Amino acid sequence: MKTPSTHNIESSAATESSYVAPTPGRLFWSFLSIGAFTFGGGYAMLPLIRKSLVAKSKWLRDEEFVDAIAIAQSSPGPIAVNIAVITGYKLSGLQGTLAAVLGATLPSFFILLIVATFFLGIQENRFVRAALTGMRPAIVALMASAVYDVGKNTIKNWRGALLSIAALVLLIPVQLHPVFVIIAAAITGLVLNSSRQAPSYESSQQQSSYNQDSNESRGGNS
Amino acid sequence: MIYTQLFLTFFKIGLFSFGGGYAMLPLIQKEIVTNNSWLNLSQFVDVVAISQVTPGPIAINAATFVGYKMAGIFGSAAATLGVVTPSLIVVLSLTLLFLKYNTLDTVxxxxxxxxxxxxxxxxxxxxxxxxxxxxxxxxxxxxxxxxxxxxxxxxxxxxxxxxxxxxxxxxxx
Structure with missing residues (x-):
């Protein structure tokens, strides 16, 4: 695909070497580690998905990641499986989808088989419970960190910030279902942008001429 | 046949539950406990507790567990396949539409x-x-x-x- 130019990447640069193109095999392993290490399901999986697909491998930008979440949330089924379907297809076609879904599903499948066969009382084991009590606050931290990164890279002006706050009010005190929040936000986006010429990021989304403005963008290619 | 029944029940769960994670539990409970009596309520609570201490999507955990309990490993596979198939079909269709039209100004x-x-x-x-x-x-x-x-x-x-x-x-x- 593209060769990334060498430039400073400040955050999450520990593993940064060179861009490796997504293949079904690599997608399988990425989603396997996501499926094996996320407890709690649903949104608790998002930080690991983002770390793997956006920060580490640079296969997706935050905008694309967020678009995938929007589609996943608006569709039936487990969020992690839905995101595996979307990103698998986007990055590597039908084979990519199957590989990603298999990766996201297999750890859960085999671990549950083992538990159902040998460790039926595992949920009462005090060491397991203690480990999880320790893990839960870390999951909060991971999610908060993901909110910060995703917000920084996708909220680009005060209108976006206001929209985000409005959505937060609808979600937490009002308790509106997420799907309705997404629909309301889509309508707001349409109304706000119908009078303007270009939305905040250009329509060359797939051909990807990326800005260098964020320190996690994939690299300067054009 | 139990395999078909498991597949279809979890297909229904995969198709009609939105939101992922714990948002899927009420429908899973209705299908597994109320409609099919595959688990009683306290067994269902156990499954949820097990899902909390094991990694992966909760719906997959529940499918694997219930499938195994009803019909062994192949039951697990049938139930898990059932819960994943609607995602594959629905989300893949939406993704195709999105990738086709996402360059439009309206989208x-x-x-x-x-x-x-x-x-x-x-x-x-x-x-x-x-x-x-x-x-x-x-x-x-x-x-x-x-x-x-x-x-x-x-x-x-x-x-x-x-x-x-x-x-x-x-x-x-």
Missing amino acids: QAAFTGIRPAVVALIAAATWGIMPSSIQSVSSLAISVGAFIAIRRFHLDPIVTLLLAAGLGTVLYS
């Missing part, structure tokens, strides 16, 4: 509205798990420590989770 305009809302969605989910996750000074310390480790020292999320689990075992058992 772009809609998504400039959707993106900030998705950030709020993740923030709300984070807010939602806080009360059950942070219940003591030590758990607050783990959370703050993990946040600093991730942001300041770029610690890998999986390593962070494993360290927190180790710390939890020492502190809470």
Whole structure:
């Protein structure tokens, strides 16, 4: 695909070497580690998905990641499986989808088989419970960190910030279902942008001429 | 046949439950406990508890467990396949539509509205798990420590989770 130019990447640069193109095999392993290490399901999986697909491998930008979440949330089924379907297809076609879904599903499948066969009382084991009590606050931290990164890279002006706050009010005190929040936000986006010429990021989304403005963008290619 | 029944029931769960995670539990409970009597309520509560201590999507955990209990490994496979298939069909269709039309100005305009809302969605989910996750000074310390480790020292999320689990075992058992 593209060769990334060498430039400073400040955050999450520990593993940064060179861009490796997504293949079904690599997608399988990425989603396997996501499926094996996320407890709690649903949104608790998002930080690991983002770390793997956006920060580490640079296969997706935050905008694309967020678009995938929007589609996943608006569709039936487990969020992690839905995101595996979307990103698998986007990055590597039908084979990519199957590989990603298999990766996201297999750890859960085999671990549950083992538990159902040998460790039926595992949920009462005090060491397991203690480990999880320790893990839960870390999951909060991971999610908060993901909110910060995703917000920084996708909220680009005060209108976006206001929209985000409005959505937060609808979600937490009002308790509106997420799907309705997404629909309301889509309508707001349409109304706000119908009078303007270009939305905040250009329509060359797939051909990807990326800005260098964020320190996690994939690299300067054009 | 039990395999077909498992597949179809979990297909229905996969098709009609929105939101992922715990949002899927009411429908799973209705199908498994009320409609099919595959588990009684206390067994269902056990499955939820097991899902909380095992990794992966909750719906997959439930499918694997119920399938195994009813018809062994092949039952597991049938139920899991059932819960995943609607995602494959529905989400793949939506993705094809999205990739085809996402360069349109209208779609772009809609998504400039959707993106900030998705950030709020993740923030709300984070807010939602806080009360059950942070219940003591030590758990607050783990959370703050993990946040600093991730942001300041770029610690890998999986390593962070494993360290927190180790710390939890020492502190809470």
